[in-house]
Amino acid sequence: MAGRTSRRMGYEGVVLAAPATTPYQRFSKETAHWWIARALRQSLQSAGLGPRDVDGFSVASFTLFPDTAVGLTQHLGLTPRWLDHIPMGGASGVVALRRAARAVQAGDADIVACVAGDTNHVDSFRRMLSSFSRFAQDASYPYGAGGPNACFALLTDHYMSAYGATREDFGRICVAQRDNALQNPHAVMKKPLTMEDYLGARMISDPIALFDCVMPVSGAEAFLVMREEDARVAGLPYAHIRGSIERHNAFPEDPIQMRGGWAMDIDELYAMADARPDDMDLLQTYDDYPVISMMQFEDLGFCGKGEGPAFVRERDLTIAGDFPHNTSGGQLSAGQAGAAGGFIGLVEAIRQVTGAAGPTQVEGARTAMVSGFGMINYDRGVCSSAAIISGAGT
Amino acid sequence: MTDAILPPPKKDPQKRTRSQTLPSGLRSRAALGLTAAAAEGRFMLQVCGECGALQYPPRDACSTCLSTDLPWRDIDPAGELIAETTVRTSTNTYFRERTPWRVGTVRLDAGPSVMCHVHGDVPRGGRVRIINRLDKSGQGVLYALPPEGTPNMEDDPQLREITADPKFRRVLITDARSENAVALAEAFAKAGASIIFIGEPEGWRPYPHRPALEAIPNVQIVPLDVTDTASVAELAGEIGGKTDILVNNARFVRPGGIMDRGDTVFARDEMEVNYLGLMRLAQSFGPAMRGRGADGDNSAAAWVNILSVYAYSNMPAFGAFSASNAAAYSLSQCLRAEMRPGGVRVMNVYTGPTDDAWHQPLPPPKVAPAALARAIVSGLKDGLEDVFVGDVAKDLIERWRAGAKVLEREMSETDGGGA
Numbered sequence A: 001m002a003g004r005t006s007r008r009m010g011y012e013g014v015v016l017a018a019p020a021t022t023p024y025q026r027f028s029k030e031t032a033h034w035w036i037a038r039a040l041r042q043s044l045q046s047a048g049l050g051p052r053d054v055d056g057f058s059v060a061s062f063t064l065f066p067d068t069a070v071g072l073t074q075h076l077g078l079t080p081r082w083l084d085h086i087p088m089g090g091a092s093g094v095v096a097l098r099r100a101a102r103a104v105q106a107g108d109a110d111i112v113a114c115v116a117g118d119t120n121h122v123d124s125f126r127r128m129l130s131s132f133s134r135f136a137q138d139a140s141y142p143y144g145a146g147g148p149n150a151c152f153a154l155l156t157d158h159y160m161s162a163y164g165a166t167r168e169d170f171g172r173i174c175v176a177q178r179d180n181a182l183q184n185p186h187a188v189m190k191k192p193l194t195m196e197d198y199l200g201a202r203m204i205s206d207p208i209a210l211f212d213c214v215m216p217v218s219g220a221e222a223f224l225v226m227r228e229e230d231a232r233v234a235g236l237p238y239a240h241i242r243g244s245i246e247r248h249n250a251f252p253e254d255p256i257q258m259r260g261g262w263a264m265d266i267d268e269l270y271a272m273a274d275a276r277p278d279d280m281d282l283l284q285t286y287d288d289y290p291v292i293s294m295m296q297f298e299d300l301g302f303c304g305k306g307e308g309p310a311f312v313r314e315r316d317l318t319i320a321g322d323f324p325h326n327t328s329g330g331q332l333s334a335g336q337a338g339a340a341g342g343f344i345g346l347v348e349a350i351r352q353v354t355g356a357a358g359p360t361q362v363e364g365a366r367t368a369m370v371s372g373f374g375m376i377n378y379d380r381g382v383c384s385s386a387a388i389i390s391g392a393g394t
Numbered sequence B: 001m002t003d004a005i006l007p008p009p010k011k012d013p014q015k016r017t018r019s020q021t022l023p024s025g026l027r028s029r030a031a032l033g034l035t036a037a038a039a040e041g042r043f044m045l046q047v048c049g050e051c052g053a054l055q056y057p058p059r060d061a062c063s064t065c066l067s068t069d070l071p072w073r074d075i076d077p078a079g080e081l082i083a084e085t086t087v088r089t090s091t092n093t094y095f096r097e098r099t100p101w102r103v104g105t106v107r108l109d110a111g112p113s114v115m116c117h118v119h120g121d122v123p124r125g126g127r128v129r130i131i132n133r134l135d136k137s138g139q140g141v142l143y144a145l146p147p148e149g150t151p152n153m154e155d156d157p158q159l160r161e162i163t164a165d166p167k168f169r170r171v172l173i174t175d176a177r178s179e180n181a182v183a184l185a186e187a188f189a190k191a192g193a194s195i196i197f198i199g200e201p202e203g204w205r206p207y208p209h210r211p212a213l214e215a216i217p218n219v220q221i222v223p224l225d226v227t228d229t230a231s232v233a234e235l236a237g238e239i240g241g242k243t244d245i246l247v248n249n250a251r252f253v254r255p256g257g258i259m260d261r262g263d264t265v266f267a268r269d270e271m272e273v274n275y276l277g278l279m280r281l282a283q284s285f286g287p288a289m290r291g292r293g294a295d296g297d298n299s300a301a302a303w304v305n306i307l308s309v310y311a312y313s314n315m316p317a318f319g320a321f322s323a324s325n326a327a328a329y330s331l332s333q334c335l336r337a338e339m340r341p342g343g344v345r346v347m348n349v350y351t352g353p354t355d356d357a358w359h360q361p362l363p364p365p366k367v368a369p370a371a372l373a374r375a376i377v378s379g380l381k382d383g384l385e386d387v388f389v390g391d392v393a394k395d396l397i398e399r400w401r402a403g404a405k406v407l408e409r410e411m412s413e414t415d416g417g418g419a
Helices: A032-046 A069-076 A089-106 A124-130 A134-139 A147-163 A167-181 A195-200 A228-234 A262-273 A290-299 A308-314 A330-334 A338-342 A344-353 B032-039 B157-162 B181-190 B210-214 B229-242 B265-291 B316-342 B369-382 B391-402 B404-411
Strands: A014-025 A056-060 A082-085 A111-118 A203-205 A218-227 A238-248 A282-284 A367-376 A381-391 B044-047 B072-074 B078-087 B101-108 B113-118 B127-134 B140-145 B170-173 B195-200 B219-223 B245-248 B302-308 B345-351 B386-389
Touching: A014 A032, A014 A089, A014 A228, A014 A344, A032 A069, A032 A111, A032 A218, A032 A338, A056 A069, A056 A089, A056 A338, A069 A082, A082 A089, A089 A111, A089 A218, A089 A238, A089 A338, A089 A344, A089 A367, A089 A381, A111 A338, A124 A147, A147 A203, A147 A290, A147 A367, A147 B078, A147 B101, A167 A195, A167 A290, A167 A308, A167 A330, A203 B078, A218 A228, A218 A338, A218 A344, A228 A238, A238 A262, A238 A344, A262 A290, A262 A381, A282 A344, A290 A308, A290 A367, A330 A344, A338 A344, A344 A367, A344 A381, B032 B044, B032 B072, B032 B127, B032 B140, B078 B113, B101 B127, B101 B140, B113 B127, B113 B157, B140 B157, B170 B181, B170 B229, B181 B195, B181 B210, B181 B369, B195 B229, B210 B219, B219 B229, B229 B265, B245 B265, B265 B302, B265 B316, B302 B316, B302 B369, B316 B345, B345 B369, B345 B391, B369 B386, B386 B391, B391 B404
Parallel strands: A056 A082, A056 A111, A282 A367, B113 B140, B170 B195, B170 B245, B195 B219, B245 B302, B302 B345, B345 B386
Antiparallel strands: A014 A218, A014 A238, A111 A218, A238 A381, A367 A381, B044 B072, B078 B101, B078 B127, B101 B113, B127 B140
């Protein structure tokens, strides 16, 4: 029922270009509209385009209320003939890519600007948690109101007892990402993190401690989806989409989340891209907590289920290491800008495979996998997505 | 094992009384089904009326077959704690003030997993028994207990937040002259209440069980006439700030309906005691209790009304009395809403005919004072909102839920012996 029954069409002729990141801030007095406008402008400028040149627009944001993508068209002076709003949090980057690519492929739009951004006011995190979703409001928030920290603490606790993972194993992911973040001038976290710091940090919701948690920030990310020939004519560096998957509410019968929807579709992703895990020069996982990155290593085929702890012990996850992972520092060290957290890995991956990552560049990177994970609707992340992209010439 | 709580220290009058904060009370309409079940302490979940699939969290359509027929059913409460965490920081002030707070994921033997509060005596990965109770916001929440009792189990701080346990609390019971007074005072003494004030109307008139009341430990008999506003206000001025549980025990009972009474004299008395008595008590004691909902181990916890179950459906043989109780029932709903910001529970104990002089001609079963007192104390320990005590009351509420109009017609056939 859930398996693929017919071969999916590829994404030939459609490319990703003009990655843009608006440097994050911890708190901002500005609105989501402001942040989205900044990232959109940066992306368009880098492609030599103006707002009138865009005929497709895709938005992901939690803090636009009462607006949606509709209000933004008038606010930002866009006149698109294709419009999308993606309420999928951490899965929104790859989902935006998938939808926009099909629109361009079908000719419904020529250039789609995909943007995600959120503001972070002093009280906005608390406000968002109490009414995040109906199930969260009814069945998780009344229980200690620990928010995602408590939900992921439960998943982490269960994962640790099921597979023998230790806090050090998760610490390896966090420490390596901080290393990477130190190369990224825009990362919110600027101080080195040692394993000792990680293990000694105060508990937030056992076994989740301070450095397992992302810092909510204000920020925005953007990229463009367009035809390859248009990118070439404009002289833009671009990346091909080799394959992508998306899945929602996978494995509802699991008593607690031990795997994401990737596990249902990963074979299809590799088949579509005609690639193997070894072909990836880098991996950008969705990392709101290290346990979920570890599950992605497993579910995306880099190691078997339950082998995540051994995998992180054996591999070097830094930019210069043998398994470069979340090269910009990820959300754990660069910050989580709301829905832009679903874009951070993808935008960085576009930079990486086009050789434009600057100080975080993985040498010779041509092919990257990006995965998304989003929306703790109740007790688990519901949305999952992944894509493989490659720089031109691959 | 849970540490036994100690007698609370005497309150420093110069210190600020802590304001009540509340856990989030926002719920979808479907989720209020959990709250309705919690009011009676029942663990119920939605079960699909078509395919039988058990649903959680509460929803509007079956996640197996999309049926919208999702009645609430009592569910086997056994399960296993498969994951846990201790929340040490929260965005919600109520929990922030009460951390560390233990929560977990319990896989029910019946199927779904639920996120719930977890008692301190449940070991990691242990077996549990789920209860469904009202939290301080008055909404149903799931709570995992050890399957068997443990020493001082009721003193777990998280559990004590969802109960109104009389232990170390100060209780006011109105109407010392009532035949229930001795049984109530004894039950509260046994439950560890630190002071049991008994309100005594018309103190100059002797009554037979006064010596028995005086003999109960920690009892203090105080003047209180619920038909006299000045009397109620005066007592509230003296002890309103240290009344943690109030048991509204005063009742005026006479047989008769409309045409077999020639005047409104008894009806007026019934309203004075049963309806306006509640109003006077609530106006004098309510504000102080609502302000002390978070005042430490002996915070204000509960307001108890003893009501006739005929508040739901009139029994013509006691027709005017039933009407006064219907008025009091309606007022209790208002009191509940007004007490809610303070996290103070309003528990209604509905009884059928009680075993006393005014119900003497009625056939059994009748509710004995000791049974009523037991139901009240256990209801408080369980943190309930609605308690139906005795076979008549339980039978009547079942019939009322099945069809109020059918019950009305049935009631007119009864001789006062119960439906």
